[in-house]
Amino acid sequence: MTASESAMGSGRSIDMRAAWNRASAVYQERHAIPVDAAHYGPWMPTERELRLLGDVAGRRILELGCGGGQCSIAFARQGAIAVGLDLSDEQLAFARRLARQHGVQVELHQGDAADLDRFADATFDIVFSAYALQYVEEIERCLAGVARVLVPGGLLVFSLDHPFRAVFWDEKEDEDSVVAARSYWLRGAMEWQFSGSGEWMRSFHRTVGDWVDLLHAAGLAVRRILEPEPQLTPEDRLAWQDSYTLELLHLVPHTIIFVADKR
Numbered sequence: 001m002t003a004s005e006s007a008m009g010s011g012r013s014i015d016m017r018a019a020w021n022r023a024s025a026v027y028q029e030r031h032a033i034p035v036d037a038a039h040y041g042p043w044m045p046t047e048r049e050l051r052l053l054g055d056v057a058g059r060r061i062l063e064l065g066c067g068g069g070q071c072s073i074a075f076a077r078q079g080a081i082a083v084g085l086d087l088s089d090e091q092l093a094f095a096r097r098l099a100r101q102h103g104v105q106v107e108l109h110q111g112d113a114a115d116l117d118r119f120a121d122a123t124f125d126i127v128f129s130a131y132a133l134q135y136v137e138e139i140e141r142c143l144a145g146v147a148r149v150l151v152p153g154g155l156l157v158f159s160l161d162h163p164f165r166a167v168f169w170d171e172k173e174d175e176d177s178v179v180a181a182r183s184y185w186l187r188g189a190m191e192w193q194f195s196g197s198g199e200w201m202r203s204f205h206r207t208v209g210d211w212v213d214l215l216h217a218a219g220l221a222v223r224r225i226l227e228p229e230p231q232l233t234p235e236d237r238l239a240w241q242d243s244y245t246l247e248l249l250h251l252v253p254h255t256i257i258f259v260a261d262k263r
């Protein structure tokens, strides 16, 4: 994915549900995300290595922005009660097929992660998300919902594009830059084209400090922030090469993982 233009003043109308519906087939085909362990993003160690969630057998896990369901399927295969929510009908259709293929039950819901009203209070032991919360505009509402649906002491673990990466999204050149091209403090919407299908997408830039403050305001205590160094395996290089500048991957953190719990 390449950054193209800040949304501020662009006036472009983007329907994210429709955009992800159109991008889904290319996304799934290109990235071929495995279902053996929950992942945190391109070139990242998986949950098998990081062990941020502990033993998930018998745990109730809600995945926000579950996409093609690979992480939820991995949880279900390990004995968790997995529930996935995503905005995109096509991503969910893929998830449904994949779960069937792997012979596991994952309860799937279409909706915005900002609206968790369908879930009762204290329903989940864990809320998990991989590379999805940066798309949620009403993030305060989303995190308040997460805090509400978690049991006391329940865990929220999520990964994002590292906010520092936004600094190297060159809005003029429409591609990643190896020099700083955008202010870290330029918060708000960013619009860019999905490299696979050319769909315009919108995500929201928040600094690391903003995320910590947002979590605390929602009643979620930050326990860890992880910024793993990319592990450039040949397989992953093929699957994600269109989305990242390899030179930059060696210089700048690309993924951030937050671990928080309900106070």
Ligand SMILES: C[S@@+](CC[C@H](N)C(=O)[O-])C[C@H]1O[C@@H](n2cnc3c(N)ncnc32)[C@H](O)[C@@H]1O
Pocket: 016, 020, 033, 064, 065, 066, 067, 068, 069, 085, 086, 087, 088, 091, 111, 112, 113, 114, 129, 130, 131, 132, 135, 136, 137
């Ligand atoms: C980069 S994909 C990640 C999907 C999946 N977690 C994975 O790792 O492949 C982002 C996902 O977030 C979903 N999404 C975007 N905005 C959303 C929102 N407001 N609420 C819920 N899901 C959203 C998209 O439909 C898409 O499936």
